[in-house]
Amino acid sequence: MKVIKFFLVGIFFGIVLVKSEAVSWYRIYEMFKFQSFHMYGIIGSAVFLGALFVWLFKVFGVKNIEGNQIYLIPKDSGFIRYIVGGTVFGLGWALAGACPGPLYVLFGTGVISMLIVIAAAVFGTFVYGVLKNKLPH
Amino acid sequence: MEYLLKPWPWYVSGPLITLIMLLLIYFGKTFGMSTTLRTLCSIGGAGKYSDFFRFDWKAYRWNLIVVLGAIIGGYIAVNFLSDGSAIALNSQTVADLSQLGFVNAGETLLPAEIYAWDNVLTVKGMAILIIAGFLVGFGTRYAGGCTSGHAITGLSNLQWPSLVAVVGFFIGGLIMTHFLLPIIFGQ
Numbered sequence: 001m002k003v004i005k006f007f008l009v010g011i012f013f014g015i016v017l018v019k020s021e022a023v024s025w026y027r028i029y030e031m032f033k034f035q036s037f038h039m040y041g042i043i044g045s046a047v048f049l050g051a052l053f054v055w056l057f058k059v060f061g062v063k064n065i066e067g068n069q070i071y072l073i074p075k076d077s078g079f080i081r082y083i084v085g086g087t088v089f090g091l092g093w094a095l096a097g098a099c100p101g102p103l104y105v106l107f108g109t110g111v112i113s114m115l116i117v118i119a120a121a122v123f124g125t126f127v128y129g130v131l132k133n134k135l136p137h
Numbered sequence: 138m139e140y141l142l143k144p145w146p147w148y149v150s151g152p153l154i155t156l157i158m159l160l161l162i163y164f165g166k167t168f169g170m171s172t173t174l175r176t177l178c179s180i181g182g183a184g185k186y187s188d189f190f191r192f193d194w195k196a197y198r199w200n201l202i203v204v205l206g207a208i209i210g211g212y213i214a215v216n217f218l219s220d221g222s223a224i225a226l227n228s229q230t231v232a233d234l235s236q237l238g239f240v241n242a243g244e245t246l247l248p249a250e251i252y253a254w255d256n257v258l259t260v261k262g263m264a265i266l267i268i269a270g271f272l273v274g275f276g277t278r279y280a281g282g283c284t285s286g287h288a289i290t291g292l293s294n295l296q297w298p299s300l301v302a303v304v305g306f307f308i309g310g311l312i313m314t315h316f317l318l319p320i321i322f323g324q
Contacts, residue, residue: 003199003202005164006164006166006199006200006202006203006206007202007203007205007206008206009157009160009161009164009203009206010202010203010204010205010206010207010208010209010210011206011207011209011210011213012153012157012206012210013157013203013206013207013210014206014207014208014209014210014211014212014213014214015210015211015213015214015218016145016150016153016154016157016210017207017210017211017214018210018211018214018215018218018219018246019144019145019150019214019218019219020144020145020147020149020150020151020153020154021144021224021246022150023211023246024224024243024246024247025246025247025248025251025252026224026226026230026234026242026243026246026248027224027226028310029230029234029314029318030226030227030230031310032307032310032311032313032314032315033229033230033233033314033315035226035227035229035230035233036226036227036230037147038147039147040147041146041147041148041151042147042150042151042154043151043284043288043289044151045147045148045151045152045155046151046152046154046155046158046289046293047288047289047292047293049151049152049155050155050158050159050289050290050292050293051292051293051294051295053155053159053293054162054293054294057162064162064163064164064165065163065164065165066165068165070162070163072162072167072290072294073167074294074296075281075282075287075291075296075297075298075299076281076298077298078298079301081279081280081281082280082281082298082299082301082302082305083301083302083304083305083308084279084280084305085275085276085277085278085279085280085281085302085305086276086280086287086301086302086303086304086305086306086308086309087276087305087306087308087309087312088272088275088276088279088280088305088309089272089273089275089276089277089279089280089283089305089306089309090276090305090306090307090308090309090310090311090312090313091272091276091309091310091312091313091317092268092269092270092271092272092273092274092275092276092309093273093284093306093309093310093313094309094310094311094313094314094318095265095268095269095272095313095317095318095321096266096269096270096272096273097247097248097251098273099170099171099273099277099283099284099285100170100171100173100174100273100277100283100284100285101170101207101283101284101285103270103273104170104173104204104207104208104211105207105208105210105211106211106246106247107208107211108207108208108209108210108211108212109211109212109214109215109246110212110215111246111247111252113252113253113254113257113266114252116257116263116266116267116270117266117267117269117270117273118270119270120266120267120268120269120270120271120273120274121174121270121271121273121274121277122174122177122178122181122274123270123271123274124174124270124271124272124273124274124275124276124278125171125174125175125177125178125274125275125277125278126178126183126186126187126190126274127271127274127275128189128274128275128278128279129175129178129183129186129187129189129190129278130186130187130189132187132189135279
């Protein structure tokens with residue numbers, strides 16, 4: 001059960017991303033062209049409900065499965081890494097039409113060439129790790 | 138069943154993504170897909186080159202299980218839960234794409250112009266996939282998260298850094314879509 005619950009959440013995640021069309025290159029293009037509400041509706045409603053429930057969890061001190069109070073680790077402070085790193089990722093997101101989750105899901109839909117993008121993304125992460133101490137954060 | 142097989146509207150999909158995030162939080166974890174790229178680096182021995190990859194990756198195995206599930210979920214969705222309906226794109230989007238040489242926009246999830254093998258196996262096509270992947274991998278780690286970690290989880294937790302990162306996502310995405318894609322694909 002320990003492992004299978006993550007497996008089941010993953011399957012559900014893959015199905016939702018395909019059925020929502022959030023894995024579609026075309027939907028990402030359309031979003032950045034501001035020509036449809038679809039992606040904004042997905043992300044907006046997910047964030048709105050997410051904020052509501054995270055707040056409720058805090059207010060009511062909801063505990064997780066391990067019996068500890070639910071707590072989300074705050075992001076490190078900083079500005080440059082978020083704006084520059086975010087922009088670099090945005091360039092890739094709009095070109096590949098996929099962010100990391102969809103990269104995997106799309107491979108599962110049968111797009112074998114996605115493995116090239118995944119391999120390049122692993123390499124990009126590796127290069128960041130090597131250059132990390134030389135980059136402004 | 139009919140509703141299951143059709144594309145799901147945003148007001149169904151968005152709340153379901155919230156549910157996925159909440160489940161992972163309830164399981165004592167967090168929702169962040171780009172972290173798996175770092176874990177893959179560690180498994181591949183990247184710790185030899187940078188201490189950034191020297192961590193107990195076994196503690197992140199659960200996230201790779203999520204990835205495995207996501208791959209299978211993608212397979213299930215297209216093979217058993219789809220009626221093959223085209224993506225209902227804005228007609229202006231289809232017209233704009235046709236200007237760039239993209240035909241049949243919305244009939245599949247991804248454009249053949251980028252992902253079909255006869256285009257992938259050209260120097261330009263291969264370069265597009267490698268550069269796109271590199272930017273995604275480098276950018277997400279530099280920014281400390283992607284759509285799931287920053288846009289969904291970070292914003293839900295009212296984190297300023299995540300808002301800055303999401304602004305960055307849009308700066309990059311708008312530059313690519315409005316200025317670079319026309320250069321890359323325009324005739």
